Amino acid sequence: MKLIIISAVAQNGVIGRSNGDMPWNVKEEFQHFKNTTLGFPIIMGRKTFETLGKPLKGRLNIIITRDKERGFEFDDVKKFNSLNEAIEYCRTLNIEKAFIIGGGEIYRQGINLADEMIISFMNFESEGDVYFPEIKEKIWKPESREKRSLFEIVHYKRR
C-alpha cells in the first residue's frame, strides 16, 4: 500500500487556521482533491474533521484523536488514537493506496512516514497560522508537475 500525503499550500506555506476552516476556496483544487482521493481511505486529524463537519463521501474517513472516549456518530468513519494505528489498519485492507489529508499536526508526523506527496502549490499567499512542514530536497524528488489556473500540482516521491 502506498501512503500518500495530499495538501494544498499557499506561497507562504500556510495551509489553514488553527481555529477555523481553510482560508481559501478554489473549486478546481477541491475537484482535484476529490478526483484523487475518491475510493480510498483518507486519514485526518480531529481538527480537520471538525472543519469538514461531516465525512467526505465515497471514501473511508479515518479520524485521529488522542481522546479515547471520543466517538463520531457517522457511518463510514473510523477513529484511532494514533497515526500509526490508522496506517496499520489501512494496510490490513489490501488496498492500493491511502491518503493523509491533514491538517498541520498530522502532516508533520505523516511526512516522515509517507511514500509520496501530491501538493497543490497555490499561486497566492494566505492568512493563517497552520503551515505545511518543510519539504526537504534531499528526501523528496519532484516526479511531475501539472499547471492549473491558480495552482501547480507537484507529485513527489521519496528518494
Ligand SMILES: NC(=O)c1ccc[n+]([C@@H]2O[C@H](COP(=O)([O-])OP(=O)(O)OC[C@H]3O[C@@H](n4cnc5c(N)ncnc54)[C@H](OP(=O)(O)O)[C@@H]3O)[C@@H](O)[C@H]2O)c1
Ligand atoms: N490546505 C490543506 O490542504 C489542508 C488540509 C487539511 C486541513 N487543513 C487545515 O488545517 C487546519 C487544521 O490543522 P491542525 O494542525 O490545527 O489540526 P489537525 O492536524 O487537523 O488535527 C490535530 C488533532 O489531531 C489529533 N492528533 C494529532 N496527532 C495525533 C496522534 N499522534 N495521535 C492521536 N491523535 C493525534 C489531536 O486530536 P485531539 O485534540 O482530539 O486529541 C489533535 O488535536 C485547519 O485550518 C484545516 O482547514 C488544510
